[in-house]
Amino acid sequence: MEFLFDCGWCGTENVVFAARGGFWNNRFYLDDFDCWWCGGNCDTPAGPWTPAE
Ligand SMILES: [Zn+2]
Structure with a gap:
């Protein structure tokens, strides 16, 4: 599943x-990402995350 994040x-x-996982398969795991625009490495916020349409 994909989520929207603003680069920090x-x-x-x-x-x-973000990969799906966990016992009920209802958790998503993503520690950080690299911005496609500036290349900066960003930590993901605690949430809730915004699903990408
Ligand atoms: Zn950026």
Whole structure:
């Protein structure tokens, strides 16, 4: 599943894939991502995350 995150460095919106997992398969795991625009490495916020349409 993909989620929307704003880059913490430049504010550009990123669509990032997060793997599904956990006992009920209802958790998503994503520690950080690299911004496609500026290349900055960003930690994902605690949530809730915004699903990408
Ligand atoms: Zn950026």
